[in-house]
Amino acid sequence: MTDLIAALGSWNWLILGVILIALETFAPGVFMLWLGIAALVVGVLSFFITSTWQSQLLVFAVLAVAMVPLWRHFGRRGPSASDRPFLNRRTEALIGRVLTLEKPIVDGFGTVRIDDTVWRVEGPELPAGSHVRVEQVDGARLKVGPA
Numbered sequence: 001m002t003d004l005i006a007a008l009g010s011w012n013w014l015i016l017g018v019i020l021i022a023l024e025t026f027a028p029g030v031f032m033l034w035l036g037i038a039a040l041v042v043g044v045l046s047f048f049i050t051s052t053w054q055s056q057l058l059v060f061a062v063l064a065v066a067m068v069p070l071w072r073h074f075g076r077r078g079p080s081a082s083d084r085p086f087l088n089r090r091t092e093a094l095i096g097r098v099l100t101l102e103k104p105i106v107d108g109f110g111t112v113r114i115d116d117t118v119w120r121v122e123g124p125e126l127p128a129g130s131h132v133r134v135e136q137v138d139g140a141r142l143k144v145g146p147a
Helices: 002-008 011-026 031-048 053-075 090-094
Strands: 098-106 109-114 117-122 131-138 141-146
Touching: 011 031, 031 053, 090 131, 098 117
Parallel strands: 117 141
Antiparallel strands: 098 109, 098 131, 109 117, 131 141
16 A cells, blocks of 8 residues: 555545545535645646655644644635525515514414514504504514514
8 A cells, every 4th residue: 555655646636636626515614625725736846846745744733733723814804795694584674574464463473464474473462454663573573563
């Protein structure tokens, strides 16, 4: 096995880099990507600089340790402002909206119709036809108060 590793030489690092980058597609999280890039850099450097496998392993370890914190630093910059802030939180877009009760709120629960969907609401007892304002969202239940 040692002979095979020695025979492949610089190609070991390039193969390892490609494998690590390919693994990133199955385990996303951008961690394997940077290890793969570190392996590719060592592979490319080993074509130009003759060195022992121990020094190549040391360079890989240093690059791997350096690239992961660098990614975390640049990855923390925060998301850019979105033109659709409620895209994946659509129920939060209902907060503040004034609706008409379809069924009265009895024992704390009633219903409203929003477009073509009936929503369950929670709030103080009010008769059907009353206007309510959405104050909070709890999953698929809207917490309302009088408008």
